[in-house]
Amino acid sequence: MEISALFIGLRLALSLFELNSALVNGYREGLKQRAVLTEARSNDGVSTEATSVKCKLQGTTRLPVFSMDGDYIIGGVFSIHHYIHTVKHNYTTMPEPLRCTGSIDTRELRFSRAMIFAIEEINNSTKLLPGIRLGYQIHDSCASVPMAVQVAFQLSNGLDPVFYTGDNCSQSDTVMAIIGESGSTPSISMSRIIGPFNIPQVSHFATCACLSNKQEYPSFFRTIPSDQFQADALAKLVKHFGWTWIGAVRSDSEYGNNGMASFLDAAHKEGICVEYSESFYRTDPRIVVAFAASGDLMILFEELTQKPSPPRQWIGSEAWVTDPNMLRFTLCTGAIGFGIQQSVIPGLRDFLLDLSPTEVAQSPVLTEFWEDAFKCRLGKSEKVRLCDGTEDITTLQSPYTNKQKFRITNMVYKAVYAIAHAIYNAKNVFHYFLSPSLSYFTSSSQILAQLKKVNFSQNGYDVSFDANGDPVARYELVNWQKSKSGSIELVTVGLYDASLPVGQEFHINKNLTWVEDSTQVPSSVCSDSCPPGTRKVLQKGKPLCCYDCIPYSPDCFPCPKEFWPNAERNICFPKPVEFLSYNEVLGIILAAFSVGGACLAIITAAVFFNHRTSPIVRANNSELSFLLLFSLTLCFLCALTFIGTPSEWSCMLRHTAFGITFVLCISCVLGKTIVVLMAFKATLPGSNVMKWFGPPQQRMTVVSFTFIQVLICTIWLVLSPPFPMKNLTIYKERIILECALGSAVGFWAVLGYIGLLAVFCFVLAVLARKLPDNFNEAKLITFSMLIFCAVWITFIPAYVSSPGKFTVAVEIFAILASSFGLILCIFAPKCFIILFKPEKNTKKHLMNKNQY
Numbered sequence: 001m002e003i004s005a006l007f008i009g010l011r012l013a014l015s016l017f018e019l020n021s022a023l024v025n026g027y028r029e030g031l032k033q034r035a036v037l038t039e040a041r042s043n044d045g046v047s048t049e050a051t052s053v054k055c056k057l058q059g060t061t062r063l064p065v066f067s068m069d070g071d072y073i074i075g076g077v078f079s080i081h082h083y084i085h086t087v088k089h090n091y092t093t094m095p096e097p098l099r100c101t102g103s104i105d106t107r108e109l110r111f112s113r114a115m116i117f118a119i120e121e122i123n124n125s126t127k128l129l130p131g132i133r134l135g136y137q138i139h140d141s142c143a144s145v146p147m148a149v150q151v152a153f154q155l156s157n158g159l160d161p162v163f164y165t166g167d168n169c170s171q172s173d174t175v176m177a178i179i180g181e182s183g184s185t186p187s188i189s190m191s192r193i194i195g196p197f198n199i200p201q202v203s204h205f206a207t208c209a210c211l212s213n214k215q216e217y218p219s220f221f222r223t224i225p226s227d228q229f230q231a232d233a234l235a236k237l238v239k240h241f242g243w244t245w246i247g248a249v250r251s252d253s254e255y256g257n258n259g260m261a262s263f264l265d266a267a268h269k270e271g272i273c274v275e276y277s278e279s280f281y282r283t284d285p286r287i288v289v290a291f292a293a294s295g296d297l298m299i300l301f302e303e304l305t306q307k308p309s310p311p312r313q314w315i316g317s318e319a320w321v322t323d324p325n326m327l328r329f330t331l332c333t334g335a336i337g338f339g340i341q342q343s344v345i346p347g348l349r350d351f352l353l354d355l356s357p358t359e360v361a362q363s364p365v366l367t368e369f370w371e372d373a374f375k376c377r378l379g380k381s382e383k384v385r386l387c388d389g390t391e392d393i394t395t396l397q398s399p400y401t402n403k404q405k406f407r408i409t410n411m412v413y414k415a416v417y418a419i420a421h422a423i424y425n426a427k428n429v430f431h432y433f434l435s436p437s438l439s440y441f442t443s444s445s446q447i448l449a450q451l452k453k454v455n456f457s458q459n460g461y462d463v464s465f466d467a468n469g470d471p472v473a474r475y476e477l478v479n480w481q482k483s484k485s486g487s488i489e490l491v492t493v494g495l496y497d498a499s500l501p502v503g504q505e506f507h508i509n510k511n512l513t514w515v516e517d518s519t520q521v522p523s524s525v526c527s528d529s530c531p532p533g534t535r536k537v538l539q540k541g542k543p544l545c546c547y548d549c550i551p552y553s554p555d556c557f558p559c560p561k562e563f564w565p566n567a568e569r570n571i572c573f574p575k576p577v578e579f580l581s582y583n584e585v586l587g588i589i590l591a592a593f594s595v596g597g598a599c600l601a602i603i604t605a606a607v608f609f610n611h612r613t614s615p616i617v618r619a620n621n622s623e624l625s626f627l628l629l630f631s632l633t634l635c636f637l638c639a640l641t642f643i644g645t646p647s648e649w650s651c652m653l654r655h656t657a658f659g660i661t662f663v664l665c666i667s668c669v670l671g672k673t674i675v676v677l678m679a680f681k682a683t684l685p686g687s688n689v690m691k692w693f694g695p696p697q698q699r700m701t702v703v704s705f706t707f708i709q710v711l712i713c714t715i716w717l718v719l720s721p722p723f724p725m726k727n728l729t730i731y732k733e734r735i736i737l738e739c740a741l742g743s744a745v746g747f748w749a750v751l752g753y754i755g756l757l758a759v760f761c762f763v764l765a766v767l768a769r770k771l772p773d774n775f776n777e778a779k780l781i782t783f784s785m786l787i788f789c790a791v792w793i794t795f796i797p798a799y800v801s802s803p804g805k806f807t808v809a810v811e812i813f814a815i816l817a818s819s820f821g822l823i824l825c826i827f828a829p830k831c832f833i834i835l836f837k838p839e840k841n842t843k844k845h846l847m848n849k850n851q852y
Contacts, residue, residue, distance in 0.1 A: 070135025077180030079143035100142035106400035118416035148186035184208035204411035212468035229473030231262035273543035287524035294320035338475035342405035422450035473498035597636035628668035651739035659750035663709035716746030784825035
């Protein structure tokens, strides 16, 4: 492939053309050849030089089975054949073109003809698109993904075998929208191709819930409800008839796998046990939900016909339960399921039957249909009789002709009208905002935008799409009933409307026939309800609805709440009581740290007292320092009140002692922080602020802040104090002995007040951290309060989520961690200087500006 250097800017666009053409002719095409052509083009007599790239398709364009030119072309893709010719590649010669094999699916042929009928009906009417002629290109996908992909690329590209980049864009052979495909798997492949080009796709029969994902399939719409609605409806149908134990089979495709996944989720929410969902076993449940395509399920039914199995009640998805070709399987007599609502399309049946010999002879597909239907040949043949023109299509017994009311066919009909309304709206928007006299070219992107907004009624049925491109879900409940002649016929026995309130979706208006032509609703439960005097024992490896009923012993009685039965269930033993004790490892470790922390505070106080006349102790407000060490000692020791058997006094003491000692501690730290700030202000000329915050004021500050916490704790203890409680809800087999808070408001008020003081102290310390201070008092306080706040912020979620005795352990850990943080950050550096750097513990060093 060659390209002129002048067209590097067009590289991306041309690469898309290359990719499209290569995939369209996947097994038989080579790469496109491009040559750079420079020629003079004239426009209104003015000659201009233009350089254009010529893209030539190396392969044969696949012709549509039905086509007609028009102002706007609508593409159609249907599975008119169900098989594709298998091609073996030797990679030395050009592969054969893809082609369909097998007999014609007359139902799919009816879909394609219904599309033609709807387009001709619109063209012959002056109501919707006057002065505009719609055309169509309808292709056969052979129910095959490779063919669907090829068709999608061809509909995106057009039919031109040669394309010049200098030419004006033409809308004569490119589609505005595509109707199809019938299957979910081919529809997914097509949508991934045409989606990036903003070509809307409206499917009449692809129901996979995955296609509602607008992130992956932004241009996909459908006139048939999503499988998500059908899965919910099937689960509610099973629940409605009291079936709690079912089996499930599915197609191994996007339709079957995604549909079954949605059904299993809905069934689980309805409390339905699904014994299996992949395979079909001869001896398993009598109720079977089949979420499968008719072609796949037909193979299973043929096998079951040859090797009869026990009678089963079948519940079907709309893909097969309304398919006329499936009614020949008598083993499914009594099957129920959901089908798309039937509707009358005036004039369609006459159009389907109006096939002249000339029209049939001009279409290879209609010729094949005609010859298969009447067992004759339109051309020369020695083995089969020739068609003589006397064949009467009205006498055929075929899904193509045996219809007065239509289900999926109406979805095709509505899809055509939805696209036509989108074209109409797009043109009206243009004429409203601009001049009606201007010529207007409608693009597929504009059709896509308007499809999201369409809302109209056709033949009494509303057509609109939600944000996911799905219509409102309404189904008919259908039942396979045996007629007087002995054949199976499809009978509508009720309706399901997903838009109605919960519990009112079903409306059954006729009697149903069940498996084996019975009028009695079959029962399908894994295990019957246990009679009085027995208990349930789950069967190993079975769903929850499968259990055995074991008789109770004659003198059986339930154990009291504080007792638990043994394995034989003949003796009640007291449940073990659990709390954080001094006899277990966790309690011993926490107690050791608590006592160790208190000892550390006492030792630090002794060091300070022994060096109380030294400059470093006197410079850091020795009175507040000793009070802080005293409060830290109490903080460490109050952790011991949380360990041991909870009692009435210990429950009240542990929380109040913790709250008061910590406020005393934070108040001292706050006082020291204010002293640092005031001391710096006092060094400024003319300042006398220290007389307003001398030792008396410092003592009053500590007492005032502590008194507020004492008042909060007193109110808490008077109104609703903590009390010991046996918690029987966390674990069934043991009792958790714990302290109930009494009043949660009181507990969180105590913690909240501590937190408020800590934040206030932290903010002041941050403000003072850069002030001149030889011993970095402000910086040490800042760091200590940072640790304190971090510990208690992480404490809250840990406290709420920890069960049983671990709740107490979390609270003790927070007390010890914050206490150690304070003593180590504030006092450890000073003790280090006192004990190991005495040369810095001098008045000269104190007055020096150099910090250690």
